[in-house]
Amino acid sequence: MRVLRTAAAVVVALVTLAPLYWMVVVALSTRAELLGGQLRLWPRELTLANVERVLTAFPVVTWLGNSVAIALVTSLITVAVNLLAGYAFAQLRFRGSTALFLVALSTLMLPVQVIMVALFRLVTELGIYGSYWAVILPTAASAFGVFLARQFILGIPRELVEAARIDGAGHLRVFLQVVLPLCRPLVAVLFFMSLLQTWNDFAWPLIALRQNELFTLPIGLLYLQGQFGADYGGTMAFALISVTPMVVLFLVFQRYFVQGFARSGIR
Amino acid sequence: MTSSSAAPAGAPADVAAPAADERGPSPGRARRGSPGEALAAYTFLAPNLVLLGLFVLLPLAWAVWISTQDTDGFGAGTFVGADNYARLLSDGTFWRSVVNTTLFTAIVTPASMALGLGAAVLLDGALPARGLFRSVLILPMAVSGVATALIGVLVFDENSGVLDGVIRALGLPGVAWQSGGAAAFTSVVLVTLWWRVGFNMLIYLAALQGVGAHLHEAATLDGASAWQRFRYVTVPMVGPASFFLLVMNVIYSFQVFDIVFVMTGGGPRDATSVLVTYAYETGFVTRDQGYAAAIGVVLLLLTLAVTAVRWRTSRTRDLVE
Numbered sequence: 001m002r003v004l005r006t007a008a009a010v011v012v013a014l015v016t017l018a019p020l021y022w023m024v025v026v027a028l029s030t031r032a033e034l035l036g037g038q039l040r041l042w043p044r045e046l047t048l049a050n051v052e053r054v055l056t057a058f059p060v061v062t063w064l065g066n067s068v069a070i071a072l073v074t075s076l077i078t079v080a081v082n083l084l085a086g087y088a089f090a091q092l093r094f095r096g097s098t099a100l101f102l103v104a105l106s107t108l109m110l111p112v113q114v115i116m117v118a119l120f121r122l123v124t125e126l127g128i129y130g131s132y133w134a135v136i137l138p139t140a141a142s143a144f145g146v147f148l149a150r151q152f153i154l155g156i157p158r159e160l161v162e163a164a165r166i167d168g169a170g171h172l173r174v175f176l177q178v179v180l181p182l183c184r185p186l187v188a189v190l191f192f193m194s195l196l197q198t199w200n201d202f203a204w205p206l207i208a209l210r211q212n213e214l215f216t217l218p219i220g221l222l223y224l225q226g227q228f229g230a231d232y233g234g235t236m237a238f239a240l241i242s243v244t245p246m247v248v249l250f251l252v253f254q255r256y257f258v259q260g261f262a263r264s265g266i267r
Numbered sequence: 268m269t270s271s272s273a274a275p276a277g278a279p280a281d282v283a284a285p286a287a288d289e290r291g292p293s294p295g296r297a298r299r300g301s302p303g304e305a306l307a308a309y310t311f312l313a314p315n316l317v318l319l320g321l322f323v324l325l326p327l328a329w330a331v332w333i334s335t336q337d338t339d340g341f342g343a344g345t346f347v348g349a350d351n352y353a354r355l356l357s358d359g360t361f362w363r364s365v366v367n368t369t370l371f372t373a374i375v376t377p378a379s380m381a382l383g384l385g386a387a388v389l390l391d392g393a394l395p396a397r398g399l400f401r402s403v404l405i406l407p408m409a410v411s412g413v414a415t416a417l418i419g420v421l422v423f424d425e426n427s428g429v430l431d432g433v434i435r436a437l438g439l440p441g442v443a444w445q446s447g448g449a450a451a452f453t454s455v456v457l458v459t460l461w462w463r464v465g466f467n468m469l470i471y472l473a474a475l476q477g478v479g480a481h482l483h484e485a486a487t488l489d490g491a492s493a494w495q496r497f498r499y500v501t502v503p504m505v506g507p508a509s510f511f512l513l514v515m516n517v518i519y520s521f522q523v524f525d526i527v528f529v530m531t532g533g534g535p536r537d538a539t540s541v542l543v544t545y546a547y548e549t550g551f552v553t554r555d556q557g558y559a560a561a562i563g564v565v566l567l568l569l570t571l572a573v574t575a576v577r578w579r580t581s582r583t584r585d586l587v588e
Contacts, residue, residue: 019418200413
């Protein structure tokens with residue numbers, strides 16, 4: 001039974017890894033080998049020629065920088081804003097608390113695809129179309145973290161907050177010095193979830209970014225494929241470059257991602 | 268802290284979770300506070316509410332307005348009332364997209380849930396290197412939709428793809444993954460499953476932690492087979508997770524874009540066109556933005572219908588903890 005289970009797990013793992021493995025193989029294969037049409041699970045010789053070709057033909061480093069900058073700034077904004085809101089919903093008493101919480105929650109089910117035309121008009125009117133902010137601000141406007149933050153901060157004893165208040169601390173100070181230090185695991189989860197989402201985001205950046213030099217990696221990848229066409233070596237070399245940072249981050253900080261997904265799930 | 272709304276008199280005190288939890292929203296917490304506290308609360312909420320209002324709620328209202336316009340997105344449009352919606356009714360590509368989106372949802376949702384549950388049960392049991400297997404299965408979640416789709420293009424290429432290489436090596440006829448409509452649709456579904464199963468497995472793994480081993484032991488003692496234990500112990504116990512995943516998968520499938528747009532662009536001959544790819548084409552390629560907004564509103568109504576179901580069934584729990 002145990003042998004059977006293990007065998008099944010191995011098969012499932014291989015099926016999952018095969019496409020990624022194939023991306024790596026094609027990215028590192030010579031042109032001759034790719035055009036040879038012979039199916040080889042391991043190329044006769046490995047080469048970085050595809051990687052070099054991509055790096056010289058396209059502003060890959062710029063795109064990488066754009067992706068890093070947009071993902072970091074978006075995540076910082078969204079985490080900060082969601083923590084503040086989560087604190088208010090969890091620890092403060094005020095009129096309209098439930099109603100506002102429901103409004104925030106309801107936006108979760110509303111995807112950018114539904115409103116993309118209007119959003120495009122909006123960023124044009126705001127004069128930020130075609131800039132980083134056109135991607136950052138609408139992406140940062142997410143209530144995803146509000147929900148998790150409220151849940152987490154509800155677990156902080158109200159007595160702790162009240163004691164600090166009695167000692168004369170203002171709400172901001174209570175938030176920064178009492179609540180925030182207890183929220184480190186939450187901050188990590190929210191931050192990594194946001195990074196992952198922003199790094200791989202496609203539909204909205206595709207609309208909001210027009211200039212080549214502002215592209216993020218996914219948009220650049222699509223653009224490059226349009227130019228390279230059937231040059232799978234080049235396309236896969238760039239695909240490899242674009243997914244590696246997030247895959248590494250995902251593996252190293254896996255437990256935060258897993259917590260984030262699992263907690264967003266069952267309730 | 269006292270709970271303001273008591274359970275109905277006579278309700279058995281030991282009923283398990285949901286029923287016993289149905290109290291009013293956040294007892295005691297959302298009630299009165301000092302004016303200073305309310306001011307602080309609104310200040311803390313302001314950045315989030317401004318962002319949501321400006322970039323989600325305002326565009327939502329605007330989208331409904333634009334859907335009554337004839338406009339290319341530059342300058343003022345002309346008001347055409349419900350014309351865009353009327354056009355939808357007689358638009359073949361729109362209906363094809365509706366059918367494709369529905370079909371995609373009807374296949375991807377149960378398939379990714381079944382595969383996810385299977386993988387979760389497999390990796391929940393005793394297994395060497397269990398953690399490693401789990402890491403491998405959720406790895407696709409870290410890969411962008413565009414990269415996933417391009418890997419799909421590479422694997423499914425009907426001339427040079429590795430998959431057809433394998434199929435031919437087995438002596439079977441090659442499949443027209445790009446030129447054949449049904450085959451192209453299948454390839455999109457398969458790539459989506461590869462990408463999505465990890466998420467489903469993760470949610471099910473979390474849910475399985477709540478299934479006590481004693482239940483399985485009791486069932487085994489009663490002579491239940493492995494299948495019976497799965498069917499009558501595991502499946503009912505992960506019910507809430509299944510419901511959550513059902514909603515999430517349906518909503519994802521309604522809005523599918525990245526994979527379809529990059530892999531097939533909706534082709535061949537609209538065989539894989541879905542609502543969002545069609546809305547994108549209409550709004551940003553042919554620039555008939557009023558019409559595109561109308562498609563968006565249709566998508567919104569579909570999403571709302573699903574959300575309403577989720578809302579009715581999980582509202583109380585969401586609010587109370």
